[in-house]
Amino acid sequence: MSRVFQERLKVIACTKLSESYFRITFASRRIPAHALGGQFVQVKVSDSAQPLLRRPFGVHRVGKNTFDCLCEIVGEATRILSEKKPGDFVDVIGPLGNGFDYGPRTKDQGPRILVAGGMGVAPLFFLAEKIAERRTPNAERKIIVFIGAKSKKDLLCEKDFKQLGCEVKVATDDGSKGLRGRVTDLLEQYLRRTPNAERRSRIYACGPKPMLKQVSLLSKHYNLPAQISLEEHMACGIGACLGCVVKVRAQNASRRTPFAYKRVCKDGPVFSASEIIW
Ligand SMILES: Cc1cc2nc3c(=O)[nH]c(=O)nc-3n(C[C@H](O)[C@H](O)[C@H](O)COP(=O)(O)OP(=O)(O)OC[C@H]3O[C@@H](n4cnc5c(N)ncnc54)[C@H](O)[C@@H]3O)c2cc1C
Numbered sequence: 269m270s271r272v273f274q275e276r277l278k279v280i281a282c283t284k285l286s287e288s289y290f291r292i293t294f295a296s297r298r299i300p301a302h303a304l305g306g307q308f309v310q311v312k313v314s315d316s317a318q319p320l321l322r323r324p325f326g327v328h329r330v331g332k333n334t335f336d337c338l339c340e341i342v343g344e345a346t347r348i349l350s351e352k353k354p355g356d357f358v359d360v361i362g363p364l365g366n367g368f369d370y371g372p373r374t375k376d377q378g379p380r381i382l383v384a385g386g387m388g389v390a391p392l393f394f395l396a397e398k399i400a401e402r403r404t405p406n407a408e409r410k411i412i413v414f415i416g417a418k419s420k421k422d423l424l425c426e427k428d429f430k431q432l433g434c435e436v437k438v439a440t441d442d443g444s445k446g447l448r449g450r451v452t453d454l455l456e457q458y459l460r461r462t463p464n465a466e467r468r469s470r471i472y473a474c475g476p477k478p479m480l481k482q483v484s485l486l487s488k489h490y491n492l493p494a495q496i497s498l499e500e501h502m503a504c505g506i507g508a509c510l511g512c513v514v515k516v517r518a519q520n521a522s523r524r525t526p527f528a529y530k531r532v533c534k535d536g537p538v539f540s541a542s543e544i545i546w
Pocket residue numbers: 308319323324325326327337338339340341342343344345346347387390391498499500501502537
């Protein structure tokens with residue numbers, strides 16, 4: 269298990285990307301050095317009593333002694349965070365939770381398939397960087413990224429993924445870019461058209477629950493291992509309050525207890541898709 273730190277971090281930059289999205293960069297030595305793709309931080313956005321609870325954000329990108337979160341303004345806490353200025357200080361706990369398993373470095377691996385819905389791009393970009401870092405000359409690995417967004421203006425990180433050498437496929441609800449429809453339609457098209465041998469792969473997904481459920485069904489149908497990162501409302505973020513539990517298949521299932529509960533913050537947010545009961 270990775271180490272967790274509570275730090276008062278200096279904001280280095282807070283960049284508005286559009287009306288609804290921003291990227292915030294924190295100075296930290298320890299969080300970027302220890303974070304794994306898929307882990308998150310709990311941010312106390314204000315020193316005042318409100319909002320009382322910390323808010324979870326995935327680690328989006330790490331630099332030398334810095335890390336970024338990529339955020340959507342949806343309510344009070346994200347609005348307050350979006351208004352931070354360079355030099356402000358924010359209390360942050362992290363890195364938290366279990367990250368993605370990057371898989372072996374061996375040559376005999378198909379492409380890595382990343383499926384992002386909405387803000388799911390935030391942790392998946394960091395994962396893509398980690399997978400790309402692990403490429404070796406004799407284990408050249410293709411990374412295919414499927415991004416789904418409401419509209420072209422909500423499409424984030426397409427260029428960043430491409431710069432990393434990923435192949436990017438896009439779907440938007442309104443058809444303003446890429447396929448008109450759901451990102452899982454795009455994924456299904458790809459899996460249907462790709463021969464078995466090339467498909468030998470792993471799927472990593474982060475996004476809204478209906479999308480993750482569909483990714484899980486597809487991974488089962490095509491017999492591909494999939495890891496999914498769940499988002500639940502969180503209170504403590506450290507496994508103490510049981511406010512974020514999800515139903516999973518019990519490991520030693522009996523007829524009386526075919527299921528169990530796991531905490532998204534502590535046992536996740538990354539789970540094996542086959543584990544979750546939808
Ligand atoms: C592990 C994890 C990682 C996350 N990573 C990111 C990230 O990288 N970037 C990002 O923008 N957001 C991320 N989120 C979601 C983010 O935490 C919420 O958007 C934020 O807490 C909202 O706070 P708020 O006060 O602005 O809005 P609130 O007033 O608390 O909520 C506004 C609306 O958003 C919904 N909402 C709030 N939190 C969640 C949640 N956890 N899951 C589903 N719906 C929610 C509420 O139901 C409400 O409709 C993550 C959540 C989790 C659990």
